[in-house]
Amino acid sequence: MDAIVLLREDHKTVEKLFKQFEKTDEDEHAEKRRIADQVIEELTAHTWIEEKIFYPAAREAAPDTKDHVLESIEEHHVVLWMLSELKDLDPGDERFDAKMSVLMENVRHHVEEEEKEWFPDVRKAMGRNRLTELGERMDAVRKGAPGDPLAVPSAGE
Numbered sequence: 001m002d003a004i005v006l007l008r009e010d011h012k013t014v015e016k017l018f019k020q021f022e023k024t025d026e027d028e029h030a031e032k033r034r035i036a037d038q039v040i041e042e043l044t045a046h047t048w049i050e051e052k053i054f055y056p057a058a059r060e061a062a063p064d065t066k067d068h069v070l071e072s073i074e075e076h077h078v079v080l081w082m083l084s085e086l087k088d089l090d091p092g093d094e095r096f097d098a099k100m101s102v103l104m105e106n107v108r109h110h111v112e113e114e115e116k117e118w119f120p121d122v123r124k125a126m127g128r129n130r131l132t133e134l135g136e137r138m139d140a141v142r143k144g145a146p147g148d149p150l151a152v153p154s155a156g157e
Contacts, residue, residue, distance in 0.1 A: 062125035097132035
């Protein structure tokens, strides 16, 4: 699987989780916790492989994407801190749904920018073979991704 296809699949997985969360009733705390925990796991691994492998390769292959990459890293910073707060927040807390809502807005914005504004440039610059090689590396590295969102490099920047 090529790197961009892999990242788009991750985006779809997270969007499905967001839609599940939006369908939960206000008092379904256990279900909200389950979904939030999956979101935390998915997004932590996703940001990890993007920052460790994809973003450096994208900047090298398509130097014009530098500003997009830097903005994406800043968006990761915000998302990772929100994930770390959600990790320890009780789903019964009145702020839980609001925090998830803001997280979803941020992630949806980030995904739209990546997929529409700069993935096409990266695809053109890298080509199929390089993207496939990158996708295989990203898939392998994902297994070693941290469970703690604050362990992702951009969280501390």
